[in-house]
Amino acid sequence: AQRVTQPEKLLSVFKGAPVELKCNYSYSGSPELFWYVQYSRQRLQLLLRHISRESIKGFTADLNKGETSFHLKKPFAQEEDSAMYYCALSGDYKLSFGAGTTVTVRA
């Protein structure tokens, strides 16, 4: 069985402060992990995937197999980062999503 856990439902930070969204997973196979984002009044969309090791909109995420984690980080949060963020794990032809974290960046 595959499971994704996002322990924080809400996260509030000030503009310019670092932000870290936690994600832990359980999966017996080799995991493929993603972060999806949903901005207000927009569709859910892919933010980044671990396999590409890229930085998108200043966000990075490192897969730590030892800790079974895939935390999302940004050193300096911006107001436009306010959104709902979902961590997701791909396995068995389907994606399993965490419960999501709502991020609010305050001026």
Add this chain to the structure above:
Amino acid sequence: DGGITQSPKYLFRKEGQNVTLSCEQNLNHDAMYWYRQDPGQGLRLIYYSQIVNDFQKGDIAEGYSVSREKKESFPLTVTSAQKNPTAFYLCASRSSVDTDTQYFGPGTRLTVL
């Protein structure tokens, strides 16, 4: 934003009635998915289809049914057996080439009165 469309955006039904939510994609994607989004519970998979004329139950399939008669269409029926049908429903599709990324529709908010 084209690609995947869901209709209607808002839907109201009386308790005990079946209702069908539409999902259409013109991305030529083989796989399609239905999720339910509830506050504090994230996205939960209802049904998915890897190919035309084939579909599998997801994690919360009870009270729902689907069909996949055409590649571009994957309608979801919420039956009267679904105990708590009021929710936001999201449809998604995925290419057989780029198997990592799912593309989502705008969603349908169903309210059962």
